[in-house]
Amino acid sequence: MTGVLVGLLVVILIIAVIAVIAVVSIYNGLVTRRNGYKNAFAQIDVQLTRRHDLIPNLVETAKGYMKHEQGTLEAVINARNSAVSAQNSARQNPGDPNSMNELAGAENTLTQTLGRLFALTESYPDLKANQNMMQLSEELTSTENRVAFARQAYNDAVMAYNNKREVFPSNIIAGMFNFQAAALLEAEGPDTRQAPRITF
Numbered sequence: 258m259t260g261v262l263v264g265l266l267v268v269i270l271i272i273a274v275i276a277v278i279a280v281v282s283i284y285n286g287l288v289t290r291r292n293g294y295k296n297a298f299a300q301i302d303v304q305l306t307r308r309h310d311l312i313p314n315l316v317e318t319a320k321g322y323m324k325h326e327q328g329t330l331e332a333v334i335n336a337r338n339s340a341v342s343a344q345n346s347a348r349q350n351p352g353d354p355n356s357m358n359e360l361a362g363a364e365n366t367l368t369q370t371l372g373r374l375f376a377l378t379e380s381y382p383d384l385k386a387n388q389n390m391m392q393l394s395e396e397l398t399s400t401e402n403r404v405a406f407a408r409q410a411y412n413d414a415v416m417a418y419n420n421k422r423e424v425f426p427s428n429i430i431a432g433m434f435n436f437q438a439a440a441l442l443e444a445e446g447p448d449t450r451q452a453p454r455i456t457f
Contacts, residue, residue, distance in 0.1 A: 283430040290418035291352075294439055297411035298351035301442065304403045305344050305364070311400065312337045312371070315393045319374065322384035326377055329370075336370040339363045352415060352439030361443055371397075408442050415439045 316330050323330065343363035347356040375394070378384050385391075418439055422431040430436075 279426075280430060283427050284434060286421055287418075287427065287431055287434070287436050290414070290421045291436065291439070294411060294414035294418050295351050297407070297414040298347070298442075301404065301407040301411050302344065302348055304400055304407050305340070308397065308400045308404060309337055309341050309344070311393055311397050312367075315374075315390070315397065318387060318390045318393060319378065319384060322381045322387070323377065329374055329377055333367075333370050333374050336363070336367040340367045352418075352437075354438075354440035357440040357442050365444070405444075408444070412441045412443075415441050 312333065316333055319326075320330055340360075340363040343356075343360040347353070347360040350356050378390070421427050422436050422438065
């Protein structure tokens with residue numbers, strides 16, 4: 258009888274150890290995926306900062322030629338400032354649905370405003386030929402492409418995290434330890450799905 262009791266206790270202990278190992282493994286997997294999408298957002302953050310830093314120089318260069326387009330230049334700066342604010346908010350909590358929506362909207366507005374600025378430069382041949390403007394435009398286009406790649410990597414990491422968080426039995430552990438769903442950073446419309454074309 259004692260041997261049966263000892264055997265039963267050993268089986269219960271083995272099951273408990275396996276359960277603890279499974280919980281720890283799932284928890285660590287969730288943390289790893291969460292850190293993965295946060296790191297991917299950090300790459301977006303770097304590229305957006307680069308983009309936002311280029312815009313004041315672009316506006317300063319254009320200002321000398323586009324004296325009658327103050328409204329457009331101010332709109333670009335205002336859109337840039339809103340995008341920087343949204344980026345700072347998203348940086349505090351990557352994956353938060355409200356922050357990601359705010360960032361996507363602000364970046365979409367900025368892209369549209371920049372598109373209007375570049376459309377206006379067509380009317381200013383001297384500005385189009387300006388070496389500084391050409392270089393800034395090229396850097397901006399390159400940065401737009403990097404933003405798009407970084408966004409894709411972030412969205413892939415978010416998808417992997419959300420999938421891990423929602424499948425059984427991970428969903429139980431995610432619920433117990435309050436792993437929240439992460440939001441994608443989506444491009445809002447055809448203009449933001451690809452980098453704006455800038456030609457000189």
